[in-house]
Amino acid sequence: MKIYTSGNAAKQWILSQLHEQFGDSAFRILDLGCGAAFSWKAFLQTHQNVRYVGYDYDRIALERGRKDYDGMKNVVLNDGDAQTLSTEIDVDVVTAFSAIEHVVDRPAFLQTVFTSLKSGGFAYLNFDDGHFRSYDLKERLMVPVSQLLALFGFQGPYMKHVDDALFRSQAERAGFRFVALRKHNIFPLKGFMKGASPEAVRAWYEFEEQMNELYTPEQLDKIKWSTTLVLQKV
Ligand SMILES: C[S@@+](CC[C@H](N)C(=O)[O-])C[C@H]1O[C@@H](n2cnc3c(N)ncnc32)[C@H](O)[C@@H]1O
Known part of the structure; x- marks a missing residue:
């Protein structure tokens, strides 16, 4: 297994899936809520x-990313709201890393994913639950505060727990075929693995994949705080 990113088993899994599907051939990715795209560097x-x-x-995140990817002509970082975007069409894959929990209007976001994808294309939509299970009181307090701010039009800090079943049904309503739901990033192992050796990271990632084969997403939800919904436009 080639390691593309060392601190996040969910993102590594998505990147490995893309490599498995496309190998070294040419394809187009639309990444929504990309931030500085820092997890993509080795893959791209x-x-x-x-x-x-x-x-x-x-x-600010986009500017940081543009500096980091300076000189890489195959990488473009654009300013845009994923809930209303209509400029990218017929892409092969749509991704969202650690992003859905920060999206205010999820049906509108799913509509963008659907209209941007080519027929037969896949979407990997990833979201985290750390903000909502954190022991840090300040972080937990920011959840209702951020939701209140969104009512007044400030969407930047927004965060709301993503209910797996609800999000899946919203995706199916948008026209998608459900492919899979995967759970990653065992808490507190994810934090513990910061700065770990490549051998240790590899062992962690392999363990996470075995867990996904042995247990259901509902069972894993208790210990794994990152979820990826895989969808196909049919
Ligand atoms: C936790 S960050 C993740 C950034 C990046 N994907 C990563 O994994 O490092 C979530 C990002 O989603 C972005 N975001 C949330 N809602 C968005 C929307 N409607 N349109 C565009 N970006 C959005 C936020 O601005 C933020 O940069």
């Missing part, structure tokens, strides 16, 4: 046939 460096377009409305 080793897959230069891929055209990656990211969208976010956080201009």
